[in-house]
Amino acid sequence: MSHEAQKTIARQSLLLRSLPEQHVETLLSHAIWRQYDRGETIFLQEEEAQAIHVVLDGWVKLFRMTPTGSEAVVSVFTRGDSFGEAVALRNVPYPVSAEAVSVCDVMHIPSPILISLMKEDPEIGISILAATFTHLHSLVAQLEQLKAQTGAQRVAEFLLNLCDVEDGECDVALPYDKMLIAGRLGMKPESLSRAFSRLKAVGVKINRNHAQISDISQLRDYAESDPADNWGR
Amino acid sequence: MSHEAQKTIARQSLLLRSLPEQHVETLLSHAIWRQYDRGETIFLQEEEAQAIHVVLDGWVKLFRMTPTGSEAVVSVFTRGDSFGEAVALRNVPYPVSAEAVSVCDVMHIPSPILISLMKEDPEIGISILAATFTHLHSLVAQLEQLKAQTGAQRVAEFLLNLCDVEDGECDVALPYDKMLIAGRLGMKPESLSRAFSRLKAVGVKINRNHAQISDISQLRDYAESDPADNWGR
DNA sequence: CCCGCAACTTGACTATTGTCATGTCATGGG
DNA sequence: CCCATGACATGACAATAGTCAAGTTGCGGG
Numbered sequence: 083m084s085h086e087a088q089k090t091i092a093r094q095s096l097l098l099r100s101l102p103e104q105h106v107e108t109l110l111s112h113a114i115w116r117q118y119d120r121g122e123t124i125f126l127q128e129e130e131a132q133a134i135h136v137v138l139d140g141w142v143k144l145f146r147m148t149p150t151g152s153e154a155v156v157s158v159f160t161r162g163d164s165f166g167e168a169v170a171l172r173n174v175p176y177p178v179s180a181e182a183v184s185v186c187d188v189m190h191i192p193s194p195i196l197i198s199l200m201k202e203d204p205e206i207g208i209s210i211l212a213a214t215f216t217h218l219h220s221l222v223a224q225l226e227q228l229k230a231q232t233g234a235q236r237v238a239e240f241l242l243n244l245c246d247v248e249d250g251e252c253d254v255a256l257p258y259d260k261m262l263i264a265g266r267l268g269m270k271p272e273s274l275s276r277a278f279s280r281l282k283a284v285g286v287k288i289n290r291n292h293a294q295i296s297d298i299s300q301l302r303d304y305a306e307s308d309p310a311d312n313w314g315r
Numbered sequence: 316m317s318h319e320a321q322k323t324i325a326r327q328s329l330l331l332r333s334l335p336e337q338h339v340e341t342l343l344s345h346a347i348w349r350q351y352d353r354g355e356t357i358f359l360q361e362e363e364a365q366a367i368h369v370v371l372d373g374w375v376k377l378f379r380m381t382p383t384g385s386e387a388v389v390s391v392f393t394r395g396d397s398f399g400e401a402v403a404l405r406n407v408p409y410p411v412s413a414e415a416v417s418v419c420d421v422m423h424i425p426s427p428i429l430i431s432l433m434k435e436d437p438e439i440g441i442s443i444l445a446a447t448f449t450h451l452h453s454l455v456a457q458l459e460q461l462k463a464q465t466g467a468q469r470v471a472e473f474l475l476n477l478c479d480v481e482d483g484e485c486d487v488a489l490p491y492d493k494m495l496i497a498g499r500l501g502m503k504p505e506s507l508s509r510a511f512s513r514l515k516a517v518g519v520k521i522n523r524n525h526a527q528i529s530d531i532s533q534l535r536d537y538a539e540s541d542p543a544d545n546w547g548r
Numbered sequence: 549c550c551c552g553c554a555a556c557t558t559g560a561c562t563a564t565t566g567t568c569a570t571g572t573c574a575t576g577g578g
Numbered sequence: 579c580c581c582a583t584g585a586c587a588t589g590a591c592a593a594t595a596g597t598c599a600a601g602t603t604g605c606g607g608g
Contacts, residue, residue: 553604559600562595562596564593569590569591570587572586575584
């Protein structure tokens with residue numbers, strides 16, 4: 083992925099999308115750009131937060147180590163998502179660890195840069211704040227709407243988000259373990275399996291960690307249709 | 316409810332809870348305090364936003380009028396919730412109308428006051444922003460956890476939030492239509508009915524819009540228990 | 549006072565999902 | 579090369595919650 087394409091993604095992130103051009107440039111010019119390998123650690127629990135992170139490509143998971151030694155995944159982020167804002171703005175230690183699940187590009191905005199920019203021009207704070215409240219309310223709405231969709235539909239949307247193209251057919255690699263996907267979509271691995279089998283009917287073939295979509299429009303129709311309409315299957 | 320008690324609630328709201336004392340005082344001294352009757356309009360769709368609203372007591376609903384003339388409830392807010400932040404910070408017209416569902420106390424913080432305070436001291440923006448991101452992530456976590464609770468458990472938590480006391484027995488009035496409660500808890504009215512019948516087993520009696528809880532601790536235990544543990548009912 | 553409407557309850561049925569158990573398959577260690 | 583392990587698929591079953599339909603109740607208008 084080109085640096086320019088990465089910048090485009092970065093501009094769409096919650097943090098930057100409402101900022102005036104000149105400030106976006108300032109932040110981008112101070113940002114640190116890094117690629118991580120699969121499994122590489124981005125930061126560890128208890129480390130002091132010094133930056134806000136924006137995922138440009140690939141997948142990142144936040145997790146905690148449980149007393150028994152197994153890990154509990156807190157959340158999974160992907161292209162365009164930012165994380166660590168609250169912690170960075172407050173200069174406190176991370177409550178979780180972050181690791182690259184796939185190869186991924188992450189942009190780090192040093193928090194001192196953002197904070198000094200905000201102190202210099204309070205408008206920045208106001209516009210980020212307004213964008214955040216909007217995001218917060220849309221999130222609530224989305225999550226309420228999630229209950230109106232079946233598991234298979236959520237999986238369909240997940241697949242659509244993985245595709246870059248708008249139409250026709252598309253092959254995508256599932257970026258990580260199906261168990262992790264299931265967690266992200268709020269279902270058990272078994273239910274994910276069943277959701278995949280259902281999607282066969284709308285032209286989706288799953289082979290290992292690879293999905294083949296024969297017709298994106300058809301899949302989109304399915305994802306957005308009223309569950310009731312699909313009952314007469 | 317005394318004015319002092321109202322101030323305590325206001326201080327706990329998302330907007331104020333992270334602010335330094337002096338700024339909270341400034342905002343509180345400029346705030347407008349009003350009581351609304353059941354059914355009274357707080358603001359109308361298309362009106363220009365001039366304040367951020369904090370519910371101190373009672374219930375407020377946001378809704379849109381559909382083309383057919385019926386109303387679609389967007390969300391319901393209660394004690395400690397604030398709304399209209401994004402709209403007020405951007406000075407754009409309201410996309411929804413707000414109405415008091417029960418008698419309620421609402422504090423209005425004029426947005427020009429907050430904005431000028433933020434311009435004067437950018438730290439304010441930073442601390443509100445940090446609090447907002449924290450809230451945003453906890454919301455996501457909460458909503459994911461919702462899927463781990465049955466409808467009856469969500470209703471139990473809803474009732475517990477209505478009680479002021481910590482222990483023993485308690486009578487509360489249901490603040491509004493059961494249809495509205497069902498919407499707020501993400502279930503159909505029928506499911507709410509059935510959830511209420513289940514709660515009979517843990518000492519809850521429903522009569523009209525009035526709930527009688529015989530033992531709050533028992534209800535809390537039920538709400539927080541693992542659904543699997545209640546299967547052997 | 550009665551009627552009708554709307555909210556609410558209840559019952560029957562169905563779809564979805566979680567749980568448990570089992571089976572398959574690929575991978576890596578011995 | 580074989581087998582143990584873990585990821586994944588699948589079937590059987592149970593529980594939850596949505597849908598549809600039919601009743602019940604309370605309230606306001608006529």
